[in-house]
Amino acid sequence: MRHAHAVRVGPVGFRVGAAWRAPVEALAALYEGYPEPEGAIPDLTVRLYPERPWRRWLRPSVAISGDYWLPDAAPLPLEQGLLAAEMGMNLQVALGWRRHLLLHCSAVERGGRVLLMSGASGSGKSTLATLLAMNGWRFLGDEFAFVSLEDGRIHPFPRAASLKNQAIAAVRQAGGTVGPVIEDTPKGRIGYWRPPADALARMAETAPPALLLFPRFGFAEAVEPMAPSEAFMRLTQASTNYVALGEAGFTALSRLVRTVPALTIDYPDSATGMALAERLWSEA
């Protein structure tokens, strides 16, 4: 690969290589201030390469690959090269990481305890985590919660938060800086929010989970407790490596749902979602 950037986010060392300069420069700018992989050896490698050799110049089209790959990952136009790099990093973690139980959750910490929020794309978990991080919480990540297999503590993975469509406006309205913004992606408009310096400085500092929320954006305000067995079932589906981990994953997940209360929250707008999260946290 002609161009490359190495970066460590939480426990994961990445090396992103590309046939083009632009996506790597954009990635280096977004991850400015992040450390290098420990011992300069990356855990996971992402490769962005032309779909066909001539596509490096002619209507450049970025295919994503790495140590682990999906055969049907669609290539992206070069203007979306940063998104391709980010998607590649997510994919490599989702398919390749085995040292923690991975849950598709956002995570923030306050008072030494972690709030986890699990939901599909559009649930608002990234937006809520970002807004909470702008209000005194420590940002641990908006995409994956890394659950320790030994003691269940959550390891930060403070990647830049990936905000979609109206979430960009919601974070800007709250005073946050979102950029760069990529238009017309397969997921619509995507903007990146850089975690504060504190989140980067403390990216090795783990904390135990204390509350698990399953948010749903766009519904009238409602809170429902969730039985541990339902949380267990939902989180097996929200985990990218539960099956691969075997009994270690079973032990970690059953410990999490038995020790951490779970609730579904419906909310019509970000302000209500924030207020709900704060109130439920104070009662947890």
Place this chain on the structure above:
Amino acid sequence: MTTPVYAADPPSARAVVELDELVAVLHRPSGATHLLASPAPELLDALAEGPADARTLLERLSRRYDLIGSEADAIEARMEELVTAGLVWRA
């Protein structure tokens, strides 16, 4: 028609965690996770003494639990569900 006799892996083949009314079971030989409602976990344990038909299983359960209104037919239906889940097989 002969009564089916059921068998299961020994309890050591399973990791079991009680969550609420449901019990999470990891079946180690297959790596599959199951969420089971009573009396399925108790029936699996009752097979630890060896293969048995529904009537024998009912006797084994009634030694340990106060069973009200349980019938061999109902036990057999639960056993067939466990066969489908891959936790039990017909011996």
